Amino acid sequence: MSAPGEAARRKPARRPTIKDIARRAGVSESAVSFALNDRPGVSQDTRARIRRVAQELGWQANSAARALSGERAGCAGLVLARPARTLGVESFFLQLVSGIQEVLSTRRTALLFQVVEDLETECALYRRWWAERRVDGVLVVDPRTRDPRPQLLASLGLPAVVVGGLAAPDPATSTVWADDAKAMARVLDHLHGLGHRRIAHVAGMPDLAHTERRIRSLRTEADRRGLDARHVRSVTTDYSDAEGAEATRRILDAAEPPTAVIYDNDVMAVAGASVAAERGIAVPGGLSIVAWDDSALCRVTHPRLTALVRDTPGFGRLAAQELLAVLDGGPVRTVQGELPHLEARESTGAP
Template sequence: MPARRSPARRPTMKDIARRAGVSESAVSFALNGRPGVSEVTRERVRRVAEQLGWRPSTAARQLSGEGAATVGFVVARPADTLGVDSFFLQLISGIQEVLAERHLGLLFQVVESVEDECAVYRRWWAEHRVDGVLVVDPRAEDPRPDLLGELGLPAVVIGGGPDSRQPGTSTVWADDAGAMASLVDRLYELGHRRIVHVAGLPRLAHTERRIRALRTEAERHGPQARVHSVTTDYSDAESAAATRRVLGAAEPPTALVYDNDVMAVAGLAAATELGFAVPADLSVVSWEDSALCRLVKPWLSALSRDTVGFGRTAAGELMALLDGGPARTVQVPVPRLIERDSTGPARPH
């Protein structure tokens, strides 16, 4: 009968101290990012810890109050719009992939307003519930980065612009303006001069960037291009209502751009009910691509991006902050237009 193996022993701080030739207290200071050791010693200790395969004990970190082994994620949107929003489902999938590698949990909460979101951050900080947070839907005048800075909570803002980062806060962003410009250029090539953007919530930074980009492109293309945006709450109901309004105008648009896939599908149904043929009378584009865009007829053209990868990038930047790295601004690839059956040449008038 083979001899029974003893369970592998996990490396300890004492092992690291012995190998690095320093005291256990110096190892603790170095690995927890505390002052009291030189940078040379800190790097040597970290290198030895990596060689030995040392990992911090989650239980010990929680008991000592040094960490919660959890990342926070709060969304201030109507709860009934999130369950069918493919963007958030894919984003969380990417975030979870990275957190799972580090054996970290995700604490997710939906609230009614940014004020409620700030209250959640204060409570989490007071209760030592999270080690850092991922922030979505940045706004032009946003109280959250300053608050998180005051609390000392590491944070990554998802969707901020290149100049929106606050000290100590990382930003991961996509060039919404560039994507809108390329989309308008393509619709213009197809002969569309009346374009309506059915946008999401007002005051969100990415909503405002898309609206500004649409106006800029209209001005660049000259007075023949007549475009405007209408804001909604991202729901199918408001999207359908907005579609009916704009298509009931004396000169209805020949192209509609929706800020997500659910809105685009609802808009397509409303346009069809009103007797508009897609794409013969009206071209339809969804900002987000998903399986939903290929479950309707005609299949919807869409701006596509790697949203799961977006989530992985954001979570990776937060891990870097938790490891003591510097705050950064990171740009992900620009969404690209995938043309399907819902777009075509504008009908001559």
């Protein structure tokens, strides 16, 4: 049986209120409100005493009340419209979010993160956040080839920064982007230099702007090197290991299978290497593999996977810095992130 007073000890601590501060400081509630909101009506000594009491009690302003009074909510939003099953094993977004949070925390700004099923649901969420004044601004990821989000956010007056680069520039929206075309050129330089002439590209979701850029760049770089278009092709997936493996099986079943495959993320690259192992195809002797994003998966797989290496947390920091600049009244800008470099490892060699 519980000892007397144990139930009381287990009771959750109550958040301090303006009434508690007024009682402790010996002033009226209106005086507390004036002091904590930097309004005239109380002396400097009284203001200092009230703030000292508030700090002792651990009082913090309620975010909803701040929003209603016209102040900032102290929160930035990030919505991800991707199949949830593709996120558990992909390290890119975890690293991106860590960089974002690192910058936001310096301004005591929280990150409100939500995964949704599709773009329509994402747009509905923006409308709700705007109506409820839940966030001060948003970071928009995975730009689409036909993207309704910049126009929607502009119409709401909700500040935004697009992370990844739109298919077409938007004069009203700041953008932080990476040069996928030059990155693909680096991969083609490596594979072509090794002697590969039949190259496949297992890409991500077809409606993403960066997927389109990578596919277009692959074709451009192949043409520039005089490669036969029939032997250089892209297939799209949902970024998952399952679809990455299935796409690998299809391209290896072709009459003239590729001698090298470029995968749009690390998870699909590892899945592709597993398919090659199942079929007794040596990597890189029978098939060279390149992963677009480097991770621990690429470095612990045998053989270790050649990969594009970039500072993903740094890209997240850059995006968060740009959003804070926009919230501070800065101009609309387009900012380019660091170009990734190719780390050649054991998974690529001569065909």
